[in-house]
Amino acid sequence: MGGRGLRWLLRITSAAVLTFLYVPLVVVVLNAFNKDQVVSWPPSLFTTSWFTVAWHNANLRQPFVNSFIIGILATLIALTLGTLASFAMARARFFGRDTISFALVLPIAFPGIVTALALS
Amino acid sequence: MATTEAPRGSIRRRSSSFFFRHPKTRRGLTLAAPLTWMLVVYLVSLLLLLANAFWRVDSLTSTVVRDWGWRNFDTVFSGNWRTAFLERTYYLISLHTVVMAALVTIADIVFAFPIAFFAARVASPRARSAIMIAVVIPLWANYLVRVFAWKAMLEGGGPAEAFLHAIGLTDVSLTGTTLAMWFTYCYLWLPYAILPIYASLERVPDSLIDASGDLGAHTGTTFRRVVLPLAIPGIVAGSIFTFSLTLGDYIVPQLVGKGSFFGNAISSLYVSNPPLAATIALLPLIVVFVYLALARRTGAFEAL
Numbered sequence: 001m002g003g004r005g006l007r008w009l010l011r012i013t014s015a016a017v018l019t020f021l022y023v024p025l026v027v028v029v030l031n032a033f034n035k036d037q038v039v040s041w042p043p044s045l046f047t048t049s050w051f052t053v054a055w056h057n058a059n060l061r062q063p064f065v066n067s068f069i070i071g072i073l074a075t076l077i078a079l080t081l082g083t084l085a086s087f088a089m090a091r092a093r094f095f096g097r098d099t100i101s102f103a104l105v106l107p108i109a110f111p112g113i114v115t116a117l118a119l120s
Numbered sequence: 121m122a123t124t125e126a127p128r129g130s131i132r133r134r135s136s137s138f139f140f141r142h143p144k145t146r147r148g149l150t151l152a153a154p155l156t157w158m159l160v161v162y163l164v165s166l167l168l169l170l171a172n173a174f175w176r177v178d179s180l181t182s183t184v185v186r187d188w189g190w191r192n193f194d195t196v197f198s199g200n201w202r203t204a205f206l207e208r209t210y211y212l213i214s215l216h217t218v219v220m221a222a223l224v225t226i227a228d229i230v231f232a233f234p235i236a237f238f239a240a241r242v243a244s245p246r247a248r249s250a251i252m253i254a255v256v257i258p259l260w261a262n263y264l265v266r267v268f269a270w271k272a273m274l275e276g277g278g279p280a281e282a283f284l285h286a287i288g289l290t291d292v293s294l295t296g297t298t299l300a301m302w303f304t305y306c307y308l309w310l311p312y313a314i315l316p317i318y319a320s321l322e323r324v325p326d327s328l329i330d331a332s333g334d335l336g337a338h339t340g341t342t343f344r345r346v347v348l349p350l351a352i353p354g355i356v357a358g359s360i361f362t363f364s365l366t367l368g369d370y371i372v373p374q375l376v377g378k379g380s381f382f383g384n385a386i387s388s389l390y391v392s393n394p395p396l397a398a399t400i401a402l403l404p405l406i407v408v409f410v411y412l413a414l415a416r417r418t419g420a421f422e423a424l
Contacts, residue, residue, distance in 0.1 A: 003339070010242055013234040014251065017310070020231070021258050024269035024307060027279055031272055041282040085154040088147045100151070101421045102412065103158055108424075109360055109408045111368020113383045114401040117390060118165035 166405075172398035184394055192399035210385070214403055217381040220298070221366035224305040225313075228362045229355055231306065232313035236354075240321035241347075255314050263308070264371070270304040271375050301377035305366050312365070313358035320354025320423050321347070356420035363411060367404050 035045035054060065085104060089097065107115065127133065139146040174188045193201035196210050206214060239251040258266065274280045274294045284292050294300045324347055332342040370383025382404045389397040415421070 006339075007242055010234050010238040014238045017231055017235045017314075018251070018254055020307065021255065021310065023279075024266065024273050025258060025261060027272055028265065028269045041277060041279045081154040081157055084150050088150040092143070092147060094144075094147065098416070098421075100155070102416060103162075104154075105360070105412060105421055105424060107158075107162055109364035109412055111364065111383060111401075111404045111408070113368055113370055113386050114169070114405060115162075115165075117386060117394075117397060117401055118169040119161070 169398050169401060172395050173402060175395045177393050177395060182392070192396050195396060196399050196403075210400065210403070213380055213382060213385050214407075216379055217367055217404070218407060220302065220305065220379070220381070221363045223302060224309065224366045225359045225362040227302070227306045228310050228313040229317075229359060231310055232317050232358060233351075233355070236314050236317035236321055240318050241324075252315075252318065255311050255318075259311050266308055267304060267371055267375050270300070270307060274300045274303070274376065296376070296378050298377060298379060301372050301379060304372050304376045305362075305369070308372075309362040309365050312361035316354040316357035316361075316423050317351060318354075320351045320357075324350045353419040353423035356415045356418045357423040360412065360415055360420060360424070364408050367408060 030043055032050055033046050033048065034043035035047035035049075036043060089101060089104075139149075172184070173192055174190070175184050175186050176189065176191060177183070178185045190201050196207055197203055198205050198207045205211075235251065235255070239248050239255075243251060261269075272278055276293065276295055280294055284290075284294075294303075328346055328350075329342055332346045337345070367381075368383055370381060370387050373379045373381050373384050382400065385400050386397045389400065
């Protein structure tokens with residue numbers, strides 16, 4: 001579909017969007033090697049010492065373990081319930097299906113802090 | 121499959137043929153666990169939230185007292201809930217949040233559509249999967265990491281300032297501005313907009329586009345009258361993500377900007393006055409509910 005000019009336009013905008021998606025992440029990675037504690041761009045001094053500092057930081061260990069455990073539990077529960085619901089919803093049209101799909105979308109759309117407040 | 125078949129008359133065989141003959145029972149049992157979870161976790165907790173909005177905090181003991189009344193609604197709705205006019209503070213919070221969510225949604229759809237269209241209808245199959253993988257990978261980075269990425273980008277002395285200086289704008293700073301928040305939100309939710317739009321464009325059958333051309337439609341006409349209408353559910357599905365995720369966020373205003381959104385109002389009252397926090401929480405809930413009810417009409421739920 002479309003002429004050559006249009007194709008090139010799409011190619012360029014796609015490349016621009018992908019750049020937009022990756023530049024901030026590259027900045028974070030570069031900052032990890034930045035020796036200067038004051039922000040300056042581009043970073044002038046290179047160091048890997050922050051990795052050693054992070055590795056030896058005892059305060060990071062427990063949060064890491066906590067995140068890992070919660071991550072695994074959440075994945076297990078969400079995968080099990082999600083697979084079951086998808087199986088039932090994908091194959092058939094039945095009475096009440098729309099209501100159920102509406103109910104399943106609600107938690108995605110509801111503000112996280114509201115859900116958190118409600119659950120607490 | 122024949123080798124794995126259970127022997128005739130066994131419990132496995134009997135139950136599988138029972139479920140084959142009773143699709144409704146099968147569906148009910150499959151849905152039972154997820155629906156029970158939703159009912160218990162969401163419905164009950166949301167009802168509790170609603171109840172909370174009618175309670176109050178005792179000023180001496182600062183504990184929640186189950187003393188039913190409309191007082192929190194009176195606070196939010198300028199002295200008397202019956203007026204249904206939001207108090208100035210809450211009106212401004214609502215306005216800022218909803219306008220930001222709308223602007224982010226519009227920008228993300230404008231950014232998302234070309235790349236989704238390129239990946240779905242123009243690129244070769246190999247380029248297509250490479251692009252979509254590249255779109256998804258940033259989502260693997262933690263949400264907070266991505267917010268911090270923008271904090272690092274936009275703060276004084278960061279790359280954004282270096283860029284602005286390079287193009288001659290030396291007296292402009294993005295640090296802590298609404299524009300900075302807008303950039304951050306657009307960035308955070310962009311993949312969520314691209315994915316459903318891509319999926320809906322990819323599902324448009326080639327035969328329809330060929331037929332449109334055979335019937336004499338130009339590329340532009342085909343796009344407007346065949347491709348775009350079929351992409352609408354995907355676009356609306358993407359907008360559900362961008363809109364509601366912005367509406368509920370409270371981290372970005374704290375880290376990147378300085379505005380006060382629904383989430384900030386809720387989180388600041390969360391400890392000191394849970395009933396008032398619950399009342400304010402009903403505002404974004406109503407907005408999202410209305411948005412979803414409208415979105416459902418476009419068939420967006422099948423495109424999520």
